[in-house]
Amino acid sequence: MTQASLLDWTEGAEGIVWQQCSACGHGWYFRRTFCPKCGAGSPEARQASGAGTVHAITRVMRAPSEALRPYAPYNIVLVDLGEGLRVMAHADDGVAIGDRVTAAFVTFGDRIVPRFSKG
């Protein structure tokens, strides 16, 4: 699969995409055109399975803007995906640290965001 075909939630598509270095195997989340560990170019884009474990969670009571205020309160989590990377996302009410979760995609303001549910 070419990189161009792997759109993710940050571009309006349902998916979490990460990158992996073809030279050293290092994996990471924030999109770049090179490996931040060894500097090699042309990293591979990979679709995450969306399954992981909750590492941290907070319930946001006050949204940062008028447009997002109707959504509050909402839960923000850091999830450790099975692929070995950590992502920030939303989560259902009742999700706790250590829970096994899977991602779906929901509307939030003028975009979609990943939201994790138990199971």
Add this chain to the structure above:
Amino acid sequence: MSWITGVGLTPFGKHPGRSTLDLMSEAATGALADAHLERRQIDGLLTGYSTTFPHLMLSTLFAEHFGIVPSYAHAIQLGGATGFGMVMLAHHLVEAGLAENVLVVAGENRLTGQSRDSAVQTLAQVGHPVYEVPLGATIPAYYGLVASRYMHEYGTTEQDFAALAVLMRSHAVRHPGAQFREPITEADVLASKPVASPLKLLDCCPVSDGGAAFVVSRHRTSDHGVRIVGTAQAHTHQHVSAAPSLTSFGAADSSRAAMKAAGVALADVDYAAIYDSFTITVTILLEEIGLAPRGAAGRMARDGHFSKTGKVPLNLHGGLLSYGHCGVGGAMAHLVEMHLQLTGRAGDRQAGSPKLALLHGDGGVLSSHVSLVAERVQ
């Protein structure tokens, strides 16, 4: 070695109608007077930034406005660690002989100079613009994430966090310049409005107007015998999503390196000035640096260990949590108070006669760390 020859600090809170340059000027005037120096004797100038007054060249703009003609000047940006970062640089500049007297100055009308939404959104840019900010994450949310993990790992409770807020308020009560001076209890903190769990309103520092300044000099210019004897930094990440750990950041490495440079041990420290943007921030920093064992900061605060009569008095002006937070100048107030304490000028806040201070600032989401060691010399 360098000397902190003078300090200046405005009250924090609301200064309606006063600009960034006004607040910087007031603080700088105080610092120069305290150092017994004239404008013409300032040959180095370091500034930070102001979110209400973004400018490409704040240092030279301020130099022109204030009326100084430095031979060395620029601004630096390191979030909440900017103030101590400037002190570290000033220390090395005078040690290297590049300047005799470096003015370090910051000020911002962060409270009255913009709307609350604007302040929240500007500060949220500490988050990743593509992967974090669109989720509706706020600065309290980033710290709320860290706090949730910390509680999970070390058994820290919301009441333990509250004890730090109560401590800072108990100190601010004695400072006429503090933004919040009404005493509070742990119950008040626990009952305050939820912001981003587990953090509530009183776990979070306020937004303030204010300014702070100091002069770092190659030679002593006044009676104030306070010198900087160790400095260090550590930078582990920018975004909380990319932090290598949510329980160990750069604070231990940075503070150890600064103490090594100073040739002192943690047990020698008898005054602490530690960044406290949230109760979780100061909890983690105290425990990672080793001023409290893991999980113990709240209990020790409650037991008086960090009070003015305690073993290691902490932020006796009230910290960011109660003195207030005007941006770059926020943590600089911690250094001003340290200077007053080490020179015996803190009035009814005075904690005996401390000799050795450890200062630690952090920027971002526990991302950038700067540690300083200062000592009193007769």
